[in-house]
Amino acid sequence: MDLARHDTGTVSVAELVGTLSLSADLGLGQPMEHVARACLIAVRLAELMGLSADDRGDTYYLGLLAFVGCTADSHESAALFGDDLETRAGVYDVEIGSPAMLAYLLRRAAGHGSLLHRATVPARLLATGGSGVRPLMATHCQVTGQLAARLGLGERVCGCLEQTFTRWDGRGTPPMQGEQIALPTRLVQLADVVEVHHRHGGVAAALDVARRRAGGPFDxxxxxxxxxxxxxxxxxxxxxxxxxxxxxxxxxxRALTGEGLDGALEALADFVDLKSPYFAGHSRGVADLAAAAARRAGHPEPEVRTLRRAGLVHDLGRSGVPNTIWDKPGPLTALERERVELHAYYTDRMLRRVPALADVGAVAALAHERLDGSGYHRGVAGTALPATARLLAAACCYHAMTEPRPHRPARTPDEAARELRAEGRAGRLDAGAVEAVLGSAGHRPRRAAGGPAGLTPREIEVLALLARAASTRQIARRLGITPKTAGNHIERIYLKIGVNTRAAAALFAMQHGLLGSLEPVEP
Structure with a gap:
């Protein structure tokens, strides 16, 4: 029994891409909804200019997607220029591809890293006129194009994404100029910069930066x-x-349901994991392991589906933490740990925007919580953590242990299993969830995976109804069984959990996170 009550329903492509754009906002060093507001500027300007419906549609999706690729080059950008979020935020004050931008990057490179780095990287940038950053731009464009293709957004949108860093005067990348650049691209490039300056300085500042850059980067x-x-x-x-x-x-x-939604969420998961090479495959691996553990523990298929989707997006907020922290080879400072913990908060905020993903978000936001309250970002504990969240936490821990990190090599499966069980014994992870995860990962469980006190999936369903004061007949009617069978289930439940009253049974159910999957009982 769990927070997941039903299939999450219909999600639009715009909602999903819009959610990813919130992640891009953080990666660009901007507040959430920068991309959303820039997209509205571009689309409304397209309407005022009388553009065709096709051009307006391409402008809309290009506006949402053009800058989400910042995730893909974060590792390399941080290695060259330090904090990748700060670096991108500062780019809005200079023209991309201009001498001012080269000077800005030289200052960033000279103020970061070892003495050797501070000497050699600026020298290389100066010698090449800044062309060393072109591979970062190419990476950005290629991955956004691949994402657009996976989401079925059409060849023209994919083509426009390749032009994200072009300039009207031809000094951008790839080398295109003037009307060779698609009109939706020109609109989105302008709107991206205008939104930042409008937010900081109002209409006058926005129009001023547009006029100053006309004929250079802008049409x-x-x-x-x-x-x-x-x-x-x-x-x-x-x-x-x-x-x-x-x-x-x-x-x-365009609506996404069933397998279409799963495929789109998988695309987002893969994209999120580009933030650092150390995360490659993490989200999809956690999702599959958590789902397998849920099946092993006897959860109904709708809960398994919701849990897998939650696993795919549980680290969506990683973009809000710089790679100087994610890729740091040594121990984190207290402040750095606080910034890491914020990524769960960002994930929660992003997923709340899509009502049809409420069940998914409710589980995903708990991925880093712990039974003893030592987790993040809310520090919730005990009965506030439903069974699916406990499975997700255990799956995330195990999978992360078997992956390399900048401060340690990957643990072997046996090492990870020992450490995961130690977390269970310490009361930080649920012992039943630990065994379900380890059994699904190929380890021999130390006890049968299932509900607490050996409750079967059917007994858990009966217990959830009993806790809501359902009568034996109501339980039978709800579950499609006879009253005699329902009564037998209740007797076995009482025997297994060591109680003999409904209130005590309800307390047991709350303590072990077994409520939340069923609608209120009808009289």
Missing amino acids: PAVVAELVRHGPVLLDGLPPESSWAELMAADPTP
């Missing part, structure tokens, strides 16, 4: 349209959250 004709419509367009942005307007602006809503 002068598009800038002219922005200047013409800018005050009305920019003042018309939502004062707080842009999420509702962003979803309403979707020109071609």
